[in-house]
Amino acid sequence: MIVRIMGEGQYRIDDADRDNLNELDNAAVAAAEGGDETAFLQSFAALVEHVREVGTPLGDDELEGSDVLIPPADITFAEAQHEFTGEGLIPD
Amino acid sequence: MPGMSGRFSTVIKAKINRLLDKAEDPGETLDYSYQAQLQNLQNVKKGIADVVTAKKRLQMQAEKLEQNVVKLDTQARQALSAGKEDLARMALERKTIAQTELQSLDTQISELESQQQKLTDSEQRLRQKVEAFRTKKEVIKAQYNAAEAQVRISEAATGVGEEMADVGLAMQRAMDKTEQMRARAGAVEELEAAGTFDDITQLGPGEDDIDRQLRELGQSGQVEDELARMKAELGSGGSAPQGELGEGKAGA
Numbered sequence: 001m002i003v004r005i006m007g008e009g010q011y012r013i014d015d016a017d018r019d020n021l022n023e024l025d026n027a028a029v030a031a032a033e034g035g036d037e038t039a040f041l042q043s044f045a046a047l048v049e050h051v052r053e054v055g056t057p058l059g060d061d062e063l064e065g066s067d068v069l070i071p072p073a074d075i076t077f078a079e080a081q082h083e084f085t086g087e088g089l090i091p092d
Numbered sequence: 093m094p095g096m097s098g099r100f101s102t103v104i105k106a107k108i109n110r111l112l113d114k115a116e117d118p119g120e121t122l123d124y125s126y127q128a129q130l131q132n133l134q135n136v137k138k139g140i141a142d143v144v145t146a147k148k149r150l151q152m153q154a155e156k157l158e159q160n161v162v163k164l165d166t167q168a169r170q171a172l173s174a175g176k177e178d179l180a181r182m183a184l185e186r187k188t189i190a191q192t193e194l195q196s197l198d199t200q201i202s203e204l205e206s207q208q209q210k211l212t213d214s215e216q217r218l219r220q221k222v223e224a225f226r227t228k229k230e231v232i233k234a235q236y237n238a239a240e241a242q243v244r245i246s247e248a249a250t251g252v253g254e255e256m257a258d259v260g261l262a263m264q265r266a267m268d269k270t271e272q273m274r275a276r277a278g279a280v281e282e283l284e285a286a287g288t289f290d291d292i293t294q295l296g297p298g299e300d301d302i303d304r305q306l307r308e309l310g311q312s313g314q315v316e317d318e319l320a321r322m323k324a325e326l327g328s329g330g331s332a333p334q335g336e337l338g339e340g341k342a343g344a
Contacts (some may be wrong), residue, residue, distance in 0.1 A: 007262045
């Protein structure tokens with residue numbers, strides 16, 4: 001599957017890794033919703049780091065839509081919270 | 093996609109898809125997407141130029157503030173030499189404020205620097221994808237009939253479209269930051285205009301708003317320390333002639 005870290009680029013990741021990604025993603029969201037900034041920053045960094053570690057960057061000439069989209073690595077806690085309460089990073 | 097339940101990803105993917113759906117032109121020709129992509133690249137370039145402009149403005153302010161720090165320091169020495177301790181204290185207080193403001197400006201300048209770098213990287217990525225799309229489009233057109241080509245090109249366009257949405261987000265964030273700093277830059281200019289004086293002898297005896305604010309900021313400790321240091325220096329170096337008190341442009 002193809003994973004994009006916004007503002008950074010796309011990575012190709014083995015489909016078998018899906019559960020790991022889901023878990024990391026949901027942990028970050030739960031922390032954002034729970035208002036726990038430290039936990040959010042930690043779990044979100046873990047998610048981004050995981051993608052970079054297990055993924056292979058897509059070539060410049062590969063034109064693929066992503067299966068998974070992850071917010072920018074430098075997303076702030078406020079932005080992350082806003083993502084679930086308001087318009088978020090990308091307004092509707 | 094089936095099985096992907098990550099909520100961050102789900103929320104963002106849904107939004108990107110809506111964005112892409114909106115951008116889709118039903119009468120899209122094979123060449124239309126490419127034109128739209130080139131247009132998008134132009135917009136990103138404009139965005140980068142905006143960030144650079146905002147950064148330059150802050151850099152100019154920082155230069156002015158640095159000059160003010162030197163000037164206020166000189167004025168404080170001159171006032172002290174002339175035995176006008178109150179004036180010296182006032183100048184030092186303003187110098188402290190200018191220094192604090194300078195630090196904050198430096199932080200903002202590096203923040204804009206980093207936004208500029210991110211946008212430049214994004215533009216570079218998008219440029220490569222757009223170029224890949226152009227090449228692919230020609231190959232597809234040569235190999236397939238019109239209907240099949242339309243489908244394949246539209247698939248490739250989706251990949252570029254997502255890249256454009258990504259750059260769009262980077263632009264949005266950079267613009268938000270730039271806007272915040274523009275507003276702040278305006279406020280600093282006001283402070284800067286009010287915070288120094290061309291001729292120290294023209295200062296009246298009373299405190300103005302800025303002086304009161306300075307005191308409220310509780311920076312008098314630092315100011316008193318500096319005043320004492322300056323006194324000691326002047327004491328050992330002999331006092332300046334009274335006649336030099338004035339413009340404060342020549343430097344001490």
